[in-house]
Amino acid sequence: IKTGSMSRSDRVAKYNQLIRIEEALGEKAPYNGRKEIKGQA
Structure with missing residues (x-):
């Protein structure tokens, strides 16, 4: 059972997955x- 916050390797893995998704989508998902956040900027 995992307790506490994410480890550094978990955070890096999640970030890397986001980069792969961004590259796969290309211009389809600017x-x-x-x-885009309601009430912001």
Whole structure:
């Protein structure tokens, strides 16, 4: 059973997965920044 916060390797793995998803989607999924969050920017 895992307790506590994520380890560094878990965080890096999650970040790397996000990078792979971004690369796979390419221009289909642009990041519009904080303006997409209601009430922000």
